[in-house]
Amino acid sequence: MSLTASAGTVHVRAPGKINVYLGVGGRHDDGYHALATVFQAVSLYEDVVARHADDFSITVSGVDDVGSVPLDDRNLAMRAAKLLAAATEYDGGVALEIRKNVPVAGGMGGGSADAAAALVACDALWGTGLSPARLHDLAARLGADVPFALHGGTAVGTGRGDQLNPALARGRLDWVLVTSEEGLSTPVVYDRLDRLREQRGALADDPPLSLDVPIPVLQALRSGDAAQLSMTLLNDLQEAAVYERPDLDAAIRQGVDAGALAGIVSGSGPTVALLCTGPEGAQDVQSVLRDAGLDPLHVHGPVPGARIIS
CATH class of the missing domain: 3.30.70.890 (GHMP kinase, C-terminal domain)
Incomplete structure (x- = not known):
């Protein structure tokens, strides 16, 4: 699949992550655990291209087993696009092309990177012009790793991992x-x-x-x-x-x-x-x-x- 952009398309790149530190609390009645983690975004990227469409669709390449990546509402990128459309009352759709480089189900947040990229790409494609803070709020509704994929760098995550504070990290x-x-x-x-x-x-x-x-x-x-x-x-x-x-x-x-x-x-x-x-x-x-x-x-x-x- 070619990821070359043309008129009426937006190409966004988002990084995978490593948990440099991950402390996990006990399980609560809602099934969640309190987390204290340090994320670091690394140079292994997901690429998402968004194109105007009447409905919502996803195509995926870069994986040996295409069936390992859902193409419906189980896919975080699809959910991200629909969430943004609902939040901004956008009445169209989008065709998303995803080129995966981050391992699927590998603990590096590849699906979360897709979701973050989809939010940024659709916001630009549709001209909805949301602020970074509003995009962060939507990302947090999709999962703990999605807000970090928006921001990158090195950050401390607390709560369920979605409450982020930049960490001072020198060098490479x-x-x-x-x-x-x-x-x-x-x-x-x-x-x-x-x-x-x-x-x-x-x-x-x-x-x-x-x-x-x-x-x-x-x-x-x-x-x-x-x-x-x-x-x-x-x-x-x-x-x-x-x-x-x-x-x-x-x-x-x-x-x-x-x-x-x-x-x-x-x-x-x-x-x-x-x-x-x-x-x-x-x-x-x-x-x-x-x-x-x-x-x-x-x-x-x-x-x-x-x-x-x-």
């Missing part, structure tokens, strides 16, 4: 990603986390409504020192993801043995993110892992959020 961080052909279901991973905690008697009767990101994580980001940050990486979902996919633990060990400073499962997985010393160090790790039969990707962050390309 280089990561090597080990992706998986088989995705992981976010609800399955959260359910496994709850079960593991229940088995250990670690579930609180009254889970906290909010969590905080530890100060050492924020200090490491401010320092711009990858080695310092590597000692603070944490993901409360990692054990549950590894329980479902033991190979993820092996991938982290392989990456560290290859020279990465540390490794972490991104979000609910199964993508593994390996923090490296810098661009050259990441290229070395990538080379070793490729020789071992893996398909690693070298990315860097932070990068901006959803942006109009043409």
